[in-house]
Amino acid sequence: MAAGAVVVVTGSIGCAETYTPRPATTFTATAGPLSAGYDAAVVATSDGARAKTALPPKAVELFRADTVEAGQVPAPTMSLDEIVRLAVLRDPAIRAALAQVEAAKADVVRASTWQNPTVVATQSLVPFPGRPFTEDRTGGPPQLDVVVGYGLDRIVFGKRGAAIARDKLAVDAASAAHADRVRTRVAEAVVAYVEVLRSRALWMLALEVYKHAQRLQDVTTARNGGAGERGRVRIFLLTTHRAVISAKATLESARAHLRERLALRADEPTPEPAGFPAVDRPAPPPSDEIALRIAFEARPDLQASQRELARARAAVGAETRDGLPTLGVLGIASHQFQTQALGAPNVWSYGFGLYGTLPLFDRNQGGVARAQAAVAASDASLSANALRVEAEVRTALAEYRAAYKAITEDNEGLLRGASEMRTGIREAYAAGAKSLVEVLDAEQAFSDAMRLEIEEEAGYIRAYHLLNATVGRAVLSREP
Numbered sequence: 001m002a003a004g005a006v007v008v009v010t011g012s013i014g015c016a017e018t019y020t021p022r023p024a025t026t027f028t029a030t031a032g033p034l035s036a037g038y039d040a041a042v043v044a045t046s047d048g049a050r051a052k053t054a055l056p057p058k059a060v061e062l063f064r065a066d067t068v069e070a071g072q073v074p075a076p077t078m079s080l081d082e083i084v085r086l087a088v089l090r091d092p093a094i095r096a097a098l099a100q101v102e103a104a105k106a107d108v109v110r111a112s113t114w115q116n117p118t119v120v121a122t123q124s125l126v127p128f129p130g131r132p133f134t135e136d137r138t139g140g141p142p143q144l145d146v147v148v149g150y151g152l153d154r155i156v157f158g159k160r161g162a163a164i165a166r167d168k169l170a171v172d173a174a175s176a177a178h179a180d181r182v183r184t185r186v187a188e189a190v191v192a193y194v195e196v197l198r199s200r201a202l203w204m205l206a207l208e209v210y211k212h213a214q215r216l217q218d219v220t221t222a223r224n225g226g227a228g229e230r231g232r233v234r235i236f237l238l239t240t241h242r243a244v245i246s247a248k249a250t251l252e253s254a255r256a257h258l259r260e261r262l263a264l265r266a267d268e269p270t271p272e273p274a275g276f277p278a279v280d281r282p283a284p285p286p287s288d289e290i291a292l293r294i295a296f297e298a299r300p301d302l303q304a305s306q307r308e309l310a311r312a313r314a315a316v317g318a319e320t321r322d323g324l325p326t327l328g329v330l331g332i333a334s335h336q337f338q339t340q341a342l343g344a345p346n347v348w349s350y351g352f353g354l355y356g357t358l359p360l361f362d363r364n365q366g367g368v369a370r371a372q373a374a375v376a377a378s379d380a381s382l383s384a385n386a387l388r389v390e391a392e393v394r395t396a397l398a399e400y401r402a403a404y405k406a407i408t409e410d411n412e413g414l415l416r417g418a419s420e421m422r423t424g425i426r427e428a429y430a431a432g433a434k435s436l437v438e439v440l441d442a443e444q445a446f447s448d449a450m451r452l453e454i455e456e457e458a459g460y461i462r463a464y465h466l467l468n469a470t471v472g473r474a475v476l477s478r479e480p
Contacts, residue, residue, distance in 0.1 A: 101178050407456050
């Protein structure tokens with residue numbers, strides 16, 4: 001009867017709990033400095049709401065329209081937001097992390113599910129075949145016992161509550177780990193996207209230089225230049241052609257890396273990133289104190305480590321409670337078959353009792369010691385992760401400051417000057433007023449200036465998004 005009452009009570013409470021994890025910071029990347037639009041009213045610095053001054057035209061604007069079109073491939077065009085969304089949706093590691101969250105939720109269900117009662121049925125005092133009990137030869141009487149038991153130690157000693165609390169913290173930790181995987185995948189997708197843009201711009205530059213080398217060869221032939229000039233131009237032509245081949249290979253490698261980040265199937269075309277790395281209003285870098293404070297608040301991997309430490313501490317309590325005795329109640333229903341054995345009517349009777357263990361030797365010492373060791377390991381892991389995050393933030397901030405300083409330098413005069421100098425010297429060489437050495441120097445100066453600008457623009461965009469991803473929040477989101 002007592003066991004039946006327990007079953008009724010537990011049934012009215014419910015079978016198991018479901019748990020929704022505490023939210024963790026989820027990082028997403030926006031187009032950021034790739035955005036073409038600009039609203040001066042919403043773009044302000046942190047020191048006085050002063051709108052930034054627009055930068056001068058950058059390197060990619062010096063390319064002709066036909067060259068820009070030559071850099072495209074027949075494939076669907078995607079913006080950065082679309083690339084990031086596709087990378088997150090298709091990432092197998094994110095799906096695996098989400099499966100870990102569901103597995104942790106299943107542990108909560110298992111820990112909170114009320115245990116089943118035990119049922120034992122025994123038939124005792126049964127005579128051997130051929131030797132029955134009679135009134136003259138009494139025995140027994142044969143007895144049927146039905147014993148129903150239910151364990152109470154998970155309720156009385158708090159074992160169930162401790163296990164639920166431990167497993168809920170495990171769900172929180174798995175949820176934060178899932179959010180961190182999303183953060184890292186977003187950063188990887190942005191880097192792959194920008195690398196395609198950078199490689200494509202450098203390939204276009206290599207094509208431009210190679211076309212100028214071909215024109216230079218035609219001009220040298222028309223001038224009836226000497227064998228030395230023709231040989232020097234031939235070497236220049238071959239060198240620029242090799243540069244085109246190398247730049248094309250780098251571009252294909254970047255596109256293959258982007259395919260991997262997007263988890264594309266073999267029959268799916270590689271999407272072409274929209275636009276070129278052009279930056280108009282760079283965002284000023286935050287201070288070390290602000291970036292570190294935000295990172296320690298927002299980084300989901302730190303949240304996962306903190307929650308894992310809390311789970312490990314809760315596990316010590318759960319293991320300690322598991323070392324307490326087992327305890328349960330018994331309800332017994334008996335039926336004695338007395339007619340044949342004693343000549344008396346058959347009767348029903350009942351009984352009840354308790355069962356349990358005496359924890360003289362096994363008090364789950366090993367489980368408690370293992371849980372305490374896990375606490376020490378989780379605490380050390382949290383400290384190591386905190387140091388790593390601090391180093392990552394300082395590194396990303398230093399890279400962004402360098403990229404910001406480089407991109408805000410006035411390079412317009414350098415680019416325009418290199419372009420105009422190359423054009424003037426090439427025309428003068430065709431007229432016989434300049435030497436071949438001066439032409440080659442002008443070509444090299446133009447190529448170096450363009451390559452420097454492309455690297456600065458792509459480097460700034462990469463550093464912009466990596467700083468946001470490293471901090472774990474769009475710390476530069478107030479800028480376009």
